[in-house]
Amino acid sequence: MKIFAVFFIALGILTAPAVRADEYTIDNGYISLHGSGGAIRDLRVDPSGKGAYGPIILREAYVGDRAEDSSNVPFEIADNTVTLKNVRIYCNPREVGLNEWDTPVRLEKGQTLGQLFAVDKNGMASVEVMVPTWQSAFSAMTLKLYSGGPAGKLIAEKRFENVPDNSWCVLTFPAQLKGTFYLEMSDPRGPVGWYSSIKGKVVGRMYENGNPMEFGARAFKAKIYDVFPAQVKISAVGSKLFAEVVPDDEKRRFNWSIVTPFVRDGYETHDPAQIAFSHFISDRGQYIATAQLKRRGGLDFGVQVNKWIYAAGNGGADMQFSVEGGSLSFAVDTDSLTFKLGKALAVSVKPHSDTVPDFYPAFFTSDPSFDKSLNSFFYERAFSWPVGGVNPDWFEWMALIHFWNYRPTSLEYWRQALLTHKIDEDGYVYTWGDNKGWPFPDNTKYDTRHFTTNPNFILACYRYYAWTKDREFLQSNIDRIRSAMNFMLIQLKGSDGIITLPDKDHGGTTSDVASNYWDDLPFGGISAYENAYFYASLGAMASVESALGNADKAKDYNDLREKCRKRYNELFWNDKAGRYIGCIDKNGTVHDYGFTYVNTEAATYGLPDKSQVERIYHWMEQEKTSSGKTDTYSRYRFAPRVNTIDCKGWWYLNGKAEIPSQQFDTHLENGGAVLYTSGYDVMARAKYLGADNAFKRFKDILARYNEPDNLCGGVPLRYGENTGWQVGTDQPFPESGLAPVSFLYAFLGIQATADGLMITPNLPTELKYAGVKNLRYRGLMLEITETRTSINIRCEDPAHKINVQKNISPGDGYLFADLEKG
Numbered sequence: 001m002k003i004f005a006v007f008f009i010a011l012g013i014l015t016a017p018a019v020r021a022d023e024y025t026i027d028n029g030y031i032s033l034h035g036s037g038g039a040i041r042d043l044r045v046d047p048s049g050k051g052a053y054g055p056i057i058l059r060e061a062y063v064g065d066r067a068e069d070s071s072n073v074p075f076e077i078a079d080n081t082v083t084l085k086n087v088r089i090y091c092n093p094r095e096v097g098l099n100e101w102d103t104p105v106r107l108e109k110g111q112t113l114g115q116l117f118a119v120d121k122n123g124m125a126s127v128e129v130m131v132p133t134w135q136s137a138f139s140a141m142t143l144k145l146y147s148g149g150p151a152g153k154l155i156a157e158k159r160f161e162n163v164p165d166n167s168w169c170v171l172t173f174p175a176q177l178k179g180t181f182y183l184e185m186s187d188p189r190g191p192v193g194w195y196s197s198i199k200g201k202v203v204g205r206m207y208e209n210g211n212p213m214e215f216g217a218r219a220f221k222a223k224i225y226d227v228f229p230a231q232v233k234i235s236a237v238g239s240k241l242f243a244e245v246v247p248d249d250e251k252r253r254f255n256w257s258i259v260t261p262f263v264r265d266g267y268e269t270h271d272p273a274q275i276a277f278s279h280f281i282s283d284r285g286q287y288i289a290t291a292q293l294k295r296r297g298g299l300d301f302g303v304q305v306n307k308w309i310y311a312a313g314n315g316g317a318d319m320q321f322s323v324e325g326g327s328l329s330f331a332v333d334t335d336s337l338t339f340k341l342g343k344a345l346a347v348s349v350k351p352h353s354d355t356v357p358d359f360y361p362a363f364f365t366s367d368p369s370f371d372k373s374l375n376s377f378f379y380e381r382a383f384s385w386p387v388g389g390v391n392p393d394w395f396e397w398m399a400l401i402h403f404w405n406y407r408p409t410s411l412e413y414w415r416q417a418l419l420t421h422k423i424d425e426d427g428y429v430y431t432w433g434d435n436k437g438w439p440f441p442d443n444t445k446y447d448t449r450h451f452t453t454n455p456n457f458i459l460a461c462y463r464y465y466a467w468t469k470d471r472e473f474l475q476s477n478i479d480r481i482r483s484a485m486n487f488m489l490i491q492l493k494g495s496d497g498i499i500t501l502p503d504k505d506h507g508g509t510t511s512d513v514a515s516n517y518w519d520d521l522p523f524g525g526i527s528a529y530e531n532a533y534f535y536a537s538l539g540a541m542a543s544v545e546s547a548l549g550n551a552d553k554a555k556d557y558n559d560l561r562e563k564c565r566k567r568y569n570e571l572f573w574n575d576k577a578g579r580y581i582g583c584i585d586k587n588g589t590v591h592d593y594g595f596t597y598v599n600t601e602a603a604t605y606g607l608p609d610k611s612q613v614e615r616i617y618h619w620m621e622q623e624k625t626s627s628g629k630t631d632t633y634s635r636y637r638f639a640p641r642v643n644t645i646d647c648k649g650w651w652y653l654n655g656k657a658e659i660p661s662q663q664f665d666t667h668l669e670n671g672g673a674v675l676y677t678s679g680y681d682v683m684a685r686a687k688y689l690g691a692d693n694a695f696k697r698f699k700d701i702l703a704r705y706n707e708p709d710n711l712c713g714g715v716p717l718r719y720g721e722n723t724g725w726q727v728g729t730d731q732p733f734p735e736s737g738l739a740p741v742s743f744l745y746a747f748l749g750i751q752a753t754a755d756g757l758m759i760t761p762n763l764p765t766e767l768k769y770a771g772v773k774n775l776r777y778r779g780l781m782l783e784i785t786e787t788r789t790s791i792n793i794r795c796e797d798p799a800h801k802i803n804v805q806k807n808i809s810p811g812d813g814y815l816f817a818d819l820e821k822g
Contacts, residue, residue, distance in 0.1 A: 023035065023036040024036070024075050024077065024082050026082065026234070026236050027051070028049075028236045028238070029046065029049040029050060029051045030045060030046060030047070030049045030236070030238060030239040030349055031043065031044075031045055031236045031239070031241055031349065032044045032045070032051075032053050033058075033236075033241075035082070035084075035234070036073065037067065037068060037072075037073050038062060038063070038067060038068065038073045038084055038087035038088065038089075038232065039060050039061065039062040039067040040058070040060065040061040040062070040234065040243070041059065041060050042056050042058075042059065043056065043057055043058035043059075043061070043241075044056055044057060045057055045239075045317045045319070045349045046317070046349075047239060047316075047317045047318075047349050047350055047351040047352075048351075049238070049239065054272060054313075054315035054316055054317060055261070055272045055273045055276075055315050056261055056276070057260065057261075057272075057276045057277075057313060057315060057317065057319065058258060058259065058260055058276070058319075059259045059260060059261050059336060060257075060258075060259040061243070061256060061257070061258050061259070061345060062256070062257055062259075063087065063089050063091075063230065063232060063245050063254055063255075063256055063257075064089040064090045064091040064225075064254050064255070064257065065090050065091055065092075065093055065223075065225065065257060065340075066090045066125060066126065066172060066225075066257070067090075067257070068088050068090065068174055068175070073085065073086060073087055074086070081233055081234065081235045082233070082234045082235070083231060083232070083233050083234075084231065084232040084233075084234070085231060086229045086230075086231075087229065087230050087231070087232050088175075088227055088228075088229060089226075089227065089228050089229070089230050089245075089247065089252075089254055090123075090125055090175065090225040090226075090227055091225060091226050091227075091228075091252070091253060091254040091255075092225065092226045092253055092254075093126075093223035093224065093225050094121075094223070094224050094225075095221045095222070095223055095224075096117075096119060096221075096222050096224065097117065097127075097203060097219075097220045097221040097222050098197060098201060098202075098203040098204075098217050098218070098219050098220060099219065099221060100197060100200060100201055100219065101130065101195035101196055101197050101200075101219040102196075102197055102198055102199050102200050103195070103196050103197070103198045103199075104132035104134075104193050104194075104195050104196075105193050105194050105195070105196045105198075105218075106132075106134075106191065106192070106193040107141060107185055107186075107188040107192055107193050107194065108188065109188060111186075111188075111208070111209055112184050112185065112186045112207075112208070112209055112210060113184070113185045113186075113193070113194045113207070113208060113218065114150065114182060114183060114184040114185070114206070114207030114208070114210065114218070115129075115182070115183045115204055115205070115206060115207065115217065115218035115220055116149060116150075116180065116181070116182050116204050116205040116206075116207060116212070117180070117181055117183070117203060117204035117205075117220065117222065118179070118180045118181070118204065119176070119178050119179065119180075119181065119222060119224060120178050121178055121224050122175070122176070122177050122178050122224075122227075123175050123176075123224045123225045123226065123227050124175065124176045124178075124181075124222050124223065124224045124225075125172060125173060125174065125175045125176070125223060125224075125225050125227075126170055126171065126172045126173070126222070126223045127145060127170075127171050127181075127183055127220060127221065127222045127223070128168045128169060128170040128171065128220065128221050128223075129143065129168065129169055129183070129185065129194055129195075129218065129219065129220050130166070130167075130168055130194070130195040130219040130220075131160075131163050131166070131167055131168070131169050131192060131193065131194060131195070132165060132166055132191075132192075132193050132194075132195060133163050133164070133165040133166075133190065133191055133192050133193075134165065134191040135165050135715065135722060135724065136165065136190050136191050136192075137162060137164070137165075137265070137295070137715055137716055138162055138189075138190050139162070139163050139188070139189060139190035139191055139192040140159065140160060140161045140162065140163060140187075140188070140189040140190065140192065141159075141160055141163065141169075141185050141186065141187060141188050141189070141192045142157060142158070142159050142160070142185070142186050142187045143157065143158055143160065143169060143171045143183065143184070143185055144156070144157040144183070144184045144186065145157070145171055145173065145181060145182070145183050145184075146181065146182040146183075146184070147176070147179060147180070147181060147182075148179070148180055148181075148182070149180065149182045150182050150184070150207065150210050152182060155173050155176065155181075156171055156172070156173035157171075158171050159187075160334070161334060162264075162265045162334070163192060164295060164296065164297060164714055164715060165715060165724060166724070167297050168221070168297065170333075171183075175225060175227045181222075182207070183218075183220060184207070194218050194219070195218070195219040196216055196217065196218045196219060197216055197217050197218075197219065198215065198216045199216075201217070202215075202216060202217045203217050204217055205217070206218055226252075228247060228248050228249070228252060229247075229248050230245050230246060230247040230248060230252075230254075231245070231246040232244070232245050232246075233246075239348060239349040239350070240346070240347065240348050240349070241345065241346075241347045241349075242344070242345065242346055242347075243256070243344065243345035244344055244345075245343060245344070254343060255324075255340045255341055255342055255343060256340065256341040256342065256343070256344075256345045257338055257339075257340050257341075258321065258338065258339055258340070258341060259336050259337070259338045260276040260277060260311075260336065260337045260338075261273075261274060261275065261276045261335070261336065261337075262274075262275055262276070262290070262293070262332065262333075262335065262336050262337035263275060263334075263335060264293075264294065264295060264296070264332050264333065264334050264335070265294075265295060265334070266294070266295075267291075267294065267708035267709045267713075267718060268708070269289075269290050269291045269294065269314075269708075269710070270314050271314065272313065272314035272315030272316075275290055275314055276311075276313060276314065276315070276337075277290055277311040277312055277313055277314065277319075278290055278312050278313070278314050279311075279312050279380075280303065280309055280310065280311050280312070281309070281310045281312070281356060281357060282303050282304060282305045282306075282308070282309045282310075282323075282328070283305060283306050283307055283308050283309070283310075283357075283408070284304045284305060284306055284387070284407065284408045284409065285357060285359065285360070285383060285406075285407035285408055285410075286303050286304050286305075286383060286384065286385075286386055286387075286407075287356070287379045287380065287383035287384055288303060288330070288384055289376075289379075289380045289384070289710060289712070290337070291380070291709065291710035291712050291713055292380065292384060292710075292712045292713060292730050292731065293330055293332050293337060293713065294709070294712075294713035294714065295713045295714030295715060295716070296332055296713060296714035297331070297332050297714075298329065298330050298331050298332055299329070299330055299731055300731050300732045301385065301386055301389065301731065301732075302327030302328060302329045302386065303327060303328040303329070303330075303386070304327055304386045304387060305323040305325060305326065305327070305328050306323075306325055306408075307322065307323060307325070308320050308321060308322055308323055309321050309323055309328060312352065312353070312354070313352055315352075316351075316352050317349055317350065317351065317352055318349075318350045318351070318352050318353060319347055319348065319349060319350065320347070320348045320350060321341055321346070321347055322341065322342065322344070322345075322346035322347070323341050323342055324341070324342025324343065324344075325342075327386075328340065328341075356379065359406045359407070359408075359774060359781075360379070360383075360405075360774060361378075361404075361405040361406075361772060361773060361774040361775060361776075362375050362772070362773045362774065363375055363378065363743055363744075363770070363771070363772050364770070364771050364772070364773065365767045365769065365770040365771075366767050366768040366769050366770070367766070367767065370699075370702075373702050373705065373706055374702065374740060374743060377702060377705045377739070377740040378737070378740035378741065378743075380710065380712065380730070381675070381730065381736040381737040381739065381740055382401050382402070382737030382740065382741060383407070383737075384730065384731070384734075385731075385734035385737075387407060387409055387410045387413050388413045388414075388417065389734070390734060391431060391432050391433065391453075392421065392429050392430070392431065392450075392452075392453035392454075392456050392457050392460075393431070393450055393452055393453060393456060393516065393517045394456070394517075394734065394735060395418075395453075395456040395457055395459065395460035396455075396456040396459040396460055396463075396533070396536075397676065397734075397735040397737075397738055398414075398460070398734070398735075399414075399459065399460045399463040399464065400463070400679075400738060400741060400745070401734075401735075401737040401738060401741050402414070402737075403463050403464055403467045403468075403752075404467055404744065404750075404752065404775055404776060404777070405774065405775065405776055406774065406776045406781070411464075411468065411776075414460075414464060415464065415468075415470070415473055418457070418460060418461050418464060418473075418477060419473070419476060419477055419480075421457065422434055423457075423480055423483060423484060424436070424487075426487055426491060427454070427483035427484050427485075427486050427487030427488075427490075427491070428449065428453075428454065428484075428487050428491070429453040429454045429456075429457045429484050429487075430453070431448070431449055431450045431453050436449055437449050437450075438450055438513075438514065438519060440519075440657070440658050440659075441513060441652070441653060441657050441658060446505045446513050447502065447504055447505040447506065447513070448505075448513055448514075449506075449515075450514070450515055450516050450517070451492065451499070451501055451506070451515050451516065451527075451530045452515075452516045452517065452529070452530055452533050454484045454485070454487055454488050454537070455488065455530075455533035455534050455536060455537035456533060456537075457481075457484050458481055458484055458485060458537040458540050458541055458544075459533070459536055459537055459540050461474075461477055461481050461540075461544070462540035462541075462543055462544050462754070463540075463752065465544065465547065465754065466543070466752035466753055466754055467752045467776070467777060467778070468778060468779070469778045471547075474544065474547065474548065475548070478544070478548065481541070481544060485537070485541050488534055488537075494534060494560075494564075495560070496567075497560065497563035497564045497566070497567040498526060498531055498534075498564060498567045498568065498571065499526075499530060499531055499534050500525065500526050501515055501524045501525060501526075501527060501530065503586050505524075506522075506524040506525075507522075507524050507525055507585055507586035507587075508522055508523065508524030508525035508526075508527065508583045508584065508585030508586060508589075508591060509522060509524070509585050509586065509587065509589075510522060510649070510650060510651060510652075510653075510654045510655070511653070511654065512524050512585075512652065512653075513652045513653060514652050515527060515530065516529055516530060518669055519652075519669075520651060520652055520659050520661075520662075520667075520669045521582075521647065521650065521651065521652065521669055522650065522651070522652045523582060523583050524583060524585060524586070525583050525584050525585040525586045526571060526583060526584045527582070527583040528568070528571075528572040528580050528581055528582060528583060528595075528598050528602065529582070529583070529595075529597075529598050529601075531564070531568055531572070532568075532598070532601050532602040532605055532607060533601075533605075534564065535561060535564045535565060535568060535605055535606075535607060536605040538557050538558075538560055538561035538564060539557075539558070539561055541557045542554045542555075542557035542558045542561065543753065543754040544754065545557065546754060547754040565606075565607055568602070568607050569607065569608070569612075571584065572584075572602075573608075573612065574590075574592055577592065577594075577619065578612075578615030578616060578618060578619045579592075579594065579599050579615070579616050579619050580595075580598050580599050580602055580607075580608075580616075581595075581598075582595050582598060591650055592645070593643045593644070593645040593646070593647040593650065594619070594625070594643050594644030594645040595642065595643050596620055596632065596640040596641060596642060596643065596644065596677065596681075597642055597674075597677045597680065599616045599620075600616075600640075600677060600680040600681045600683075600684045601677075601680045601684075603616065603680075603684035603687065603688060604680045604683045604684045604687065606687070608688075610688050613684065613688040613689065614688075614689070617685075617689065619644075620632045620633070620640055620644075621633065623644070624644075625641060625644040625645070625671070626644065626645055626646040626664045626665075626671065627664070627665060627671070632644055633700075635665070635671075635673070636672075636673035636721065636727060637700065637701075637703075637704040638673065638675055638678060638701050638704040638705070638711055638727075638729065638739075639673040639674060639675050639676075639677050639678040639681070639701075639727075639739075640673065640677065640678075640681060641671050641672070641673055642668060642669060642670075642671070642672060642673060642674060642677065643669075643670065643671060644671075646663075646664035646670065646671065647664075647669075647670050648661040648662060648663055648664065648670055649661070665726075666722075666726055667725055667726060668725055668726060668727055668728050672725070672726045672727050672728075673727050673728075674727070674728040674733065675711070675727075675728060675729045675730075675733065675736040675738075675739050676728075676733065676735035676736055676737075676738045676739065678697075678701050678738075678739040678742070679737075679738025679739045679741060679742040680738070680742075681697065682694050682697055682698050682701075682739075682742040682743075682746050683742050683745050683746045685697055685746070686745075686746035686747065686762055687746075691746070691747060691762045691763060691764040691765075692764045692765055692766075694746050694747070694764070695747065695764035695766065695767075698742070698743065698746070698747075701739060711729050711730070712729055712730035712731075713730075717729070744772060746762065747762050747763060747764065747767075747770060748761065748762075748770060748771070748772060748784070748786060749761055749762045749786075749813060750772070750775070750784065752777065753815070755815060755817060756815045756816050756817035756818070756819070757777055757815070757816040757819060758813055758814075758815050758816075759784065759786070759791050759813055759814055759816065760811075760812070760813025760814075761786040761787065761788055761791065761808070761813070763786065763787070763788055768787065769785060769786060769787045770785075770786055771783065771784050771785035771786055772784055777819065778819070780795050780797055780800055780802070780819065781795065781796075781797065782794065782795050782802070782819075783795070783796075788810045789807060789808060789809065789810055790805065790806065790807050790808065791804075791805070791806045791808065791814060792804065792805050792806075793816065793819065795819075802819060804816070804819070
């Protein structure tokens with residue numbers, strides 16, 4: 001290993017003293033880096049150890065929450081180790097400022113907007129402002145910070161280009177002593193401004209054009225850090241890089257920050273000169289594609305990690321970072337991506353590989369290029385969300401996406417969640433954690449309960465049992481499951497075949513609030529959406545009772561299910577329009593705005609007959625929407641419009657509450673699109689219209705995913721789609737995984753039932769065979785391969801070796817009832 005100090009010529013003598021306040025370099029064939037000011041910089045690697053380094057893979061690594069750009073950090077070189085002396089560490093930031101606002105104030109050309117504020121502690125080293133750009137992706141402005149006031153000394157300034165709408169723009173600088181400061185925004189390009197509190201809370205004093213205002217304040221967050229000295233030892237041993245920190249006090253809390261090259265704007269994700277890594281995988285199975293971080297400031301959730309996270313490089317090398325457990329988060333700037341590790345830095349350089357963890361499931365077919373796209377789509381949408389973190393409106397979708405595959409702690413989490421999620425004495429399943437209602441509108445004024453929580457809870461419990469055959473779970477939870485069903489039968493009058501929502505706040509009129517996942521629309525009264533899930537839960541309940549040996553109860557639920565189906569079609573089928581309506585409100589008024597998701601979800605659960613489904617798809621594919629065009633599918637490609645008729649006049653609380661009514665085509669609850677609905681679309685097509693019809697649609701979705709934006713990231717997507725609520729394609733939509741996972745149900749025809757594993761191959765003409773690896777069923781990891789006339793199931797578990805071949809007639813299926821016996 002070569003470790004170099006920068007040499008100086010003094011009085012004609014070449015010297016290399018042991019301690020210099022200059023730059024150091026490490027180069028051992030595997031790893032090349034240099035450093036100064038307490039930070040490691042410009043790390044490049046060669047996993048072969050031959051010194052053929054690729055582009056910079058880590059731009060910077062430093063201890064704490066930010067690096068101080070200082071040349072006053074001396075170092076020593078001894079025994080292949082660089083020791084940095086008296087590095088100033090910035091850690092444990094505390095925020096002061098104003099993190100609320102009521103008005104976006106636009107910055108006009110030639111104008112300045114400002115905020116005067118005071119800080120009563122030493123250590124402020126960053127300040128950030130909340131910036132609206134009115135959905136523009138090309139706006140710019142400059143921030144400047146002064147000490148004392150507008151006429152004080154300039155501390156720092158930065159130009160911000162292509163600012164994302166509603167983002168925090170951060171200005172950093174060396175730690176300051178306590179005092180008064182003035183922050184100013186100037187030099188706008190395009191629509192840009194500063195969120196301000198005009199009518200609400202005031203902190204400091206607001207300025208405009210250098211003049212103080214008598215009211216209001218600008219939204220800002222100043223961060224005050226603990227700043228302390230430490231010694232940092234860095235060494236490269238073969239393909240591994242280590243760094244140890246010795247602070248002035250062993251009780252100090254800190255971690256390492258890693259900064260990689262990253263171009264936030266645009267759609268490029270594979271050029272190693274711009275983007276170091278293509279994706280990250282944690283040892284707990286979470287998968288984050290860097291495409292999801294494009295045009296964003298970060299993610300709404302963290303990455304769950306036990307000991308390591310693997311970063312797949314774009315430049316021929318991968319890196320594995322050691323992490324001290326917990327949750328890892330990403331912060332995106334214009335030209336960098338930052339994430340934090342533990343107190344010690346330990347990095348391994350590895351040759352590039354596209355492999356995923358051994359436990360990951362994988363689809364395979366006779367078309368390898370299709371497989372590659374499908375599995376990439378599957379991992380990015382199904383495995384990006386952390387385990388858990390959802391509420392009952394999502395339970396059925398998470399069950400369909402996750403209960404058949406393995407991720408560390410996943411099934412254990414879901415078992416506990418289903419055993420303990422809060423249920424009222426009357427059987428109502430709470431909507432949002434320990435809150436009975438949805439977070440908005442005001443729970444003290446309105447009944448904000450959702451009424452899909454109960455059927456989704458029952459469906460999830462059934463699917464958990466069907467995939468695990470955990471009888472102890474079922475017996476421990478059966479009273480809660482029955483209570484949830486009884487709430488629908490008694491409180492919502494479901495024993496008549498159809499549930500009816502309460503008149504108060506859930507009557508289905510514009511004076512009411514939402515009753516399900518579609519939280520801006522006042523579904524209520526007698527709702528087709530809630531009743532589709534009620535119908536599905538009746539079938540699940542019958543299976544649960546049958547599994548417990550209660551044949552009479554099972555028959556009663558199946559009989560009620562048939563009654564529900566009959567009543568559903570009598571009440572909700574709009575024969576003139578050829579589709580199901582949305583709901584009938586408490587006054588008897590029908591609300592039908594062409595809700596595509598109501599129809600595809602009802603069809604997937606088996607409510608219509610084939611002739612009805614043919615009419616549904618005639619409407620969706622061949623009739624005009626409120627845009628005046630036949631564009632239900634062509635507008636967004638990855639999913640149908642959520643509705644085809646403008647519903648801005650049918651919005652909760654008359655369209656004047658927290659989220660006011662939106663124009664058609666501008667919002668994912670009025671003419672926009674949500675990716676999860678494509679999962680039901682594909683499953684419904686496969687069920688009624690055949691595999692070839694469904695596969696054509698599935699490939700259309702996959703083709704849109706294969707576009708440069710990978711159908712994710714911030715505003716705008718490839719074709720101008722606004723992920724700020726016009727469309728929902730990745731975060732914060734964990735249900736998006738239903739789109740790729742529909743392959744399991746639509747084409748492989750795999751369903752776990754209380755009686756066994758039912759497999760009904762439904763392969764499209766284009767595929768000679770198809771299958772899935774690492775399907776987890778009753779604790780066994782299975783590989784299933786299908787043709788139109790055969791099913792093969794293999795398991796390599798030494799304790800449960802399985803190799804079962806079943807020949808079938810085309811279109812037939814087979815129930816495997818005793819797989820666990822081999």
